[in-house]
Amino acid sequence: MIQFLKLRKNFKAGAVIAGILLFMALLSLFWTPYDPEKMDAAHKLAGLSLAHPMGCDNFGRDILSRVMTGLRTTVVIAVGTVLIGAFFGSIVGSLTGYFGGSFDEIVMRINDVLLAFPAVLLALVMVSLLGGGKYNVILALGIAFVPSFARMVRGEFLRCKDLDYVKNARLQGAGHMRVIFVHILPNVMPVILSSVLIGFNNAVLAEAGMSYLGIGVQPPDASLGRMLSEAQGYLYGAPWYALFPGLILVLLILGVSLMGNE
């Protein structure tokens, strides 16, 4: 019972943190304190003030505004990545897990080859083929995330396909597709959902990493990783430039992790 309450507390804390950040990201769609791309020579690397609570960057752009839009970019990329990964991963995983046989063998060995590469490396290769930019990053990371989802869903299908309710459905004359998508998949959903949260965190980190390397989001667009990368050169003179994007990134991951642990 005590254990349960404690976990609930973690979940609540995580939900509050992630909720606030998501609200900031959503808010940036309609309102930011300043135009996040508006340069201002008078405020180059200006420190923290009431007018600019997070200071300004090397072009005098308001860091709070950029953090808000950057957070939005990062969240959009992470959500897009996870959706693509989970959608295609579930399809591949359910078909291979359900049917098995040589089809399963072939597809899963290809899957293993893809899994052998770190997801970010795979995404790097794809971005270098497709070119940079927000949408290509989503596509590249999404494809890179398919194998892990596929393997996880396949495992669940292997477990479920011999259960009584599945046999029952088959005996009642349900087709394979109906069994897969109407009977088994909803029962696998909780597992998929929890790995979606973990995947979300990985995607946030992957996007930040790629933008940090300069191949993700292109300037002047902001993303948390991109901002960290740009701030690197000003670590000594303007530490707030790196501090706030980094802090927000940590909080976002912390919040979602706390929820995912539930």
Place this chain on the structure above:
Amino acid sequence: MKKKRLALLLSVVLTTVAVALGGCAGDKQESTSQITIGIPQDIEDSLDPMKATAAGTKEILFNIYEGLVKPDSDGNLIPAVASEYKISEEGRVYTFTLREDIKFHDGSSVTADDVVYSLERYADGQSGDALASAFSNIDDISAPTDKTVVIVLKEANTDFLSYLTAAVIPKSNADPDTVAIGTGPYRYVSRSPQENIILESFDDYWDKDNAPQIKKITLKIIANADTIVTELNGGSIDMFCRLSSTQVSQLSSDYNVYTGTMNLVQALYLNNAIEPFNDVRVRQALCYAIDPQGILDMAFDGQGSIIGSAVYPTFGKYYMPELADAYPTNIEKAKELLAEAGYPDGFTFSITVPSNYQPHVDTAQVIAEQLKEVGITANINLVEWATWLSDVYSGRQYETTVIGVDASMLSAGALLDRYRSDASGNFMNFNSPAYDAAIDAAESSVDDDAKTAAYKQCEQIISDEAASVYIQDMVNLVALNNKYEGYVFYPLYVQDFAKLRLK
């Protein structure tokens, strides 16, 4: 659970310590004479002085190769491989006497044969190359003795001597692409791609008065401009050229900063062959919309010299300061021109920028912001240096790019020849018959005044046609660890490592 956390904490601490120790290992001992110099790019093109195109490659090769003559830091030509030269009165016959004691890095003596071989190679180079077109004026090269070279020109050319800074290489070198053998103060030792290039002082260097002081030079490639300051302050590099003023402001007190000019034509280069940049009105509109002073103020702390055409101020008599004001910033005028050209609501284009050059990335960002005022959307596309070279420079598959173009010698032809419609370096696809005629006139004219006038006409055409949006010759801030001294600036895009010494 607790144990697991402790283990995690421990591993984090250990990693941090390991990283910190790794940083210490980078510190150099004071006693050995060596220096680590950060450079923004690897040698991607070639070690062959004839094929090297990137300014960053040529500035390194400057220390490895020498021509019959070479530029000094004041821009004068001084004898190098040749100990002396005579130019006949009518300016057609050049007689060079080679140095007695001069040797290549492989130990062999420099003979007249090597010189003839080298010069003939350049003359055979691709058409449109500044060097090749100058050398096409050669009627005959001969080597009457082992140490004498005679060059006879078809027509006298006052500029010709400056082209003889082209490197002399040994005839015996079968593979100059990957084996660099020259006569310069430093010899090439090794290269680890994307990591470093190592040079060592050449003990048999002919010029004992200017012999290299530092034994070993490690050129460390720092492709990520954001880490330069960290690397300098952390002590893993001792020198870096072409820093921005914000970077300099963050350096520790261990560094002396030298200020000079970069000797580059920095511009937003437009691909004149594609829409909408094939319309001169669009190009002019961009010139009116972009405010170079604004770029200087925003990204360069107001430092740098604004230019209006393809020649930078160090070129003295060839430089036309009046062109800097040819397109005063005028948003209304820019909008009018865009409307005339059929783009009343502006358009969208991409600026391809090499991500290892922070000044160009910053410039592109300011340009994108400025262009919003006339309704033009500029998307920035950061690429690696190798991609830039292959896609933009060689492949010409781009819309616009921000880059600095250098001159390999102190002749206006070195900067202007690339605008010839068939030049190999004409990556902006500039095409103007009037220009081709003007540059022909300039390169073939004998009289110095006529030549200067013709080159100026070329600059005027480039400005009138708005071949690209010219911005500035950037200020060059060089950080050098105060253990060393002796950095000298040249009027060209080169770095002279031989002058560096320990304090």
